[in-house]
Amino acid sequence: MITSLDGRLHPERWSDPQDERIDALVETHYEATAGRLQAEGWIVGRRTMAEFVDGETVPERLDAPQARPHHLGERSDRHLCVVIDPAGRLRFDADHIEGDHVVVILSERVTDAALERLRAAGVSYCFAGPDGDRLGPALEMLGEAFGVTHLLLEGGGVTNGAFLAAGLIDAFSTLICPALDGLAGEPAIVEHAGSAGSRPAAGQHLYLRACQTLEGGVIWLRHDVERDASPS
Template sequence: MSVRIVCHMISSVDGRLVSQRWSSPTRSINISEVYESVASSFQAQGWMIGRTTMAEYDCGVTESAPAPTDNQNNKTCFKGHQADRLIAVVFDPKGKLHYSSDHLQTGEHIVSVLSENVSDEYLSELRQIGVSYVFEGESKQNRFQKALKSIEELFSVKTLLLEGGGIINGAFLEAGLIDELSVLIYPGLDGAHSSPSIIGYQGDNPLPAQKSHLELIDAKTMAFGMVHLHYRLTNDHKKQ
């Protein structure tokens, strides 16, 4: 797998994720303008988020109970009509999300990453709408690698932005699949111990970042008092 993965996020000074909780700045900030300006600099062919984040991202996406399952193996990936759009990859292994269109209101073509256990009934629903789908690996070791390899082959991507939430970011970090970390620091605080952070691994590894090593590429003061930190990640894991 040769896809370059850049985890691109924005956080409060104390590393928290939920912008609605941040303290007010001394002057008005156009967060989206700064965030998208930096994101575009990576020249990515798309971005990736988790299921919960996708359900909140677009009003055309709804969430329900997990899709029915079956025991059929060797299911085939499906590529819808991308039409030169960027891709929006969502990790939804249980098939909880339903779509009203094959693309988001922001224009990106939707690519769902699923478990092979989801039934063809659900896959048929995605095909009828035109949503593309690929399958994750069966083991923890190749869960993401298999999906990313399929995405690389189907869509000829070279770079993808990983944009959260914290749980999917944490899973990628623990798997050693993040090549670069890009963090915009907002001049405000959350302050609560219980607030989610931009990287929030949930799993069995008590030290998920232990094998990751950061090298600073650049640090810039941006508009509105924001700061951009850009790191290269090397990892003791080896990409498959």
Template sequence: MSDRPRILCRMTSSIDGGLHPSRYTDSPDGTVKDWTGIYEDLHDRLHADGWIVGRVTMAEMAKADPTPATGTDTPPRPHLFQRRDAAPYAITLDRAGKLRFAKGDVGGDHFVVLLGSSVGDAHLAELAANGVSYIVSDSDEIDLPVALATLRHDLGIETLLLEGGSGINGTFLAAGLVDEFSIVLTPTLDGAAGAERIVATPDGLRGKVTLSLIDCERLAAGAVHLRYAVRPAQ
């Protein structure tokens, strides 16, 4: 068995590759105005132990002001787990410690922050005081395989939904850490200028991975749920 959780990259797309449902055209039958509802219903149906996003995505949910912690105790390293029975967990990468949290969860999903080694004790103390769990890497760059193994061994996370932007999706994929793509393809158009990507990597992926169809499920209003297994290219 793998030392890390099974990771499913979950995204929603319009026919023309748009990744922001707020810009999508309406459903053909006019019943769906907000496609995020279908995405969230599927999210819940997957019954994963947690979900993970990048700092920019998490910043939409973590908007607290800095609140320096009181006390003189040195916060623990390399990790602090304030809850070990909180699945699903809301996990984010915040290498430099820029995010601020007002409490330890979002919608009941407990926060776990992955940090680089240069993050100071003051920030760790603030996270601890606000009920947030964290893992600090040995290096300034987040060691994803080690962090994921810790999430599995210490928190029992067996399945994790990767729901970030193209950058974090590409980072995980390039590191061989994505097992499956779970894509909701909607019968819509975006039409906005500028290329969007489900995955972006500096060197591209041609010759590196292959995708094999697992299932195609018809959803409401003409949307489909496409599942692809990810394998290294032969």
């Protein structure tokens, strides 16, 4: 993820650093550092993916969840582009985004019509339980079906928060820009809408593995996540 000093998510809101434009810094560093992590694909939420597709459908859902088989399109040797879209709202006209094969993680309440649209586009899909929030089994399916072990989680903040609460983040790679947003209530890079008193990060500890200063005053931090042992 890339963030302002105050942890905010959207670079178009940030102040420009001295003698530099923030959009130029983001363009210079984000993809370059992501490439150095040597992942086999990336994961985003529906709202983030909406920027890459032509549109969305009005979501329909089954009254009761219905178990159906996963569908694997033709990946070839491409990286994966994984999107969390429980209702199957996004419309794809091809099986790839920027050359990476699309895999959609759905709820079991998605309609057959939505599945047919995905198959027609050549998109792969799998299910994450009745409401599309059982992310662990969905990731296990991706690993088994496509042989991947290393994916980059790239937002938005709510998607990152869901993965954090599920204990599914193994490491953080964070670019901190010399910029500020400053407005209360703007999205942060990790957000989880839990109940009052909930602690989605409880039992998860960050260990600094690397810290590097990049051009333009951007700080690149890499942390490993270690979790407390689960009770037997």
